[in-house]
Amino acid sequence: GDSVTQMEGPVTLSEEAFLTINCTYTATGYPSLFWYVQYPGEGLQLLLKATKADDKGSNKGFEATYRKETTSFHLEKGSVQVSDSAVYFCALTLPQGAQKLVFGQGTRLTINP
Amino acid sequence: DAGITQSPRHKVTETGTPVTLRCHQTENHRYMYWYRQDPGHGLRLIHYSYGVKDTDKGEVSDGYSVSRSKTEDFLLTLESATSSQTSVYFCAISESSEQYFGPGTRLTVT
Numbered sequence: 001g002d003s004v005t006q007m008e009g010p011v012t013l014s015e016e017a018f019l020t021i022n023c024t025y026t027a028t029g030y031p032s033l034f035w036y037v038q039y040p041g042e043g044l045q046l047l048l049k050a051t052k053a054d055d056k057g058s059n060k061g062f063e064a065t066y067r068k069e070t071t072s073f074h075l076e077k078g079s080v081q082v083s084d085s086a087v088y089f090c091a092l093t094l095p096q097g098a099q100k101l102v103f104g105q106g107t108r109l110t111i112n113p
Numbered sequence: 114d115a116g117i118t119q120s121p122r123h124k125v126t127e128t129g130t131p132v133t134l135r136c137h138q139t140e141n142h143r144y145m146y147w148y149r150q151d152p153g154h155g156l157r158l159i160h161y162s163y164g165v166k167d168t169d170k171g172e173v174s175d176g177y178s179v180s181r182s183k184t185e186d187f188l189l190t191l192e193s194a195t196s197s198q199t200s201v202y203f204c205a206i207s208e209s210s211e212q213y214f215g216p217g218t219r220l221t222v223t
Contacts, residue, residue, distance in 0.1 A: 004155075032210050034211075042217075043203055043214035043216045043217050044156070044203065044205075045214070046211055046212075046213070049210070051210065089155055089156070093210055095210060097163075098144055098161050098169070099207065099209075099210050100158055100161060100171065101146075101156070101205075103156045103157070104155050105154060105155045106155050
C-alpha cells in the first residue's frame with residue numbers, strides 16, 4: 001500500500017542553522033506530495049505542496065522538490081528561527097476519488113536561540 | 114483560515130461509555146475526514162465522507178462510526194469507548210487536493 005517515511009526525530013538545531021527533514025514515499029500511482037506543520041496545541045496547517053515530478057513547493061522560506069527518481073520530498077530551510085519549532089508531517093494523496101492523505105509519523109523540530 | 118470547528122475540545126470519559134465528537138464547517142466543502150493522532154503514527158484516517166449520507170472507512174475504522182446528515186456537520190461516534198481510543202482527533206475538509214484541519218479534540222478514556 002501507499003506509505004510515507006520520515007526521518008526520525010526529535011531534531012534540535014540552533015537558530016540560523018540549515019534544516020533538512022528527509023521524506024520518502026511509496027505509491028502505486030502518481031501522488032501529490034505535501035508538508036504540513038503543527039504548532040503546539042494547534043491543528044495541522046499546509047506548509048507547501050507539489051503535484052508532479054520536479055515541482056518545487058515553497059512557503060515561509062521552506063522548500064521541497066518532488067523527486068520521482070528517488071521517490072523523495074525532502075524539506076529544507078536555509079536559516080531556521082525559534083518560531084519554526086513545531087512538528088512537521090510529510091504526506092501524500094493520490095489524485096482521484098476522495099484524495100485521502102497518507103501521513104508520515106512526524107518529525108519534532110526544536111530550534112534553540 | 115478555513116471555517117472548521119470541533120466540539121468538544123477536551124473530553125474525559127470512562128471505558129464502555131458512548132462518545133460523539135462533532136465537526137462543523139462553514140466552507141460548504143464536499144469532503145470531510147476524521148483522523149486520529151498518536152505518537153509514532155502520525156495521523157491515521159478513521160472515516161471520511163464524500164457527501165451527505167455518503168461515508169466510507171479509512172485505515173483504522175474499527176470501533177468507530179460516522180454520520181453526515183448535513184453538508185456542514187460530520188459526527189464521529191465511539192459506541193463503547195476503550196482505553197486504546199485515547200487520542201487526539203482531528204477533522205479535516207477539502208474540495209480539492211488540499212485538506213484543512215480543525216483544532217482537534219483531545220479524548221481521554223479512563
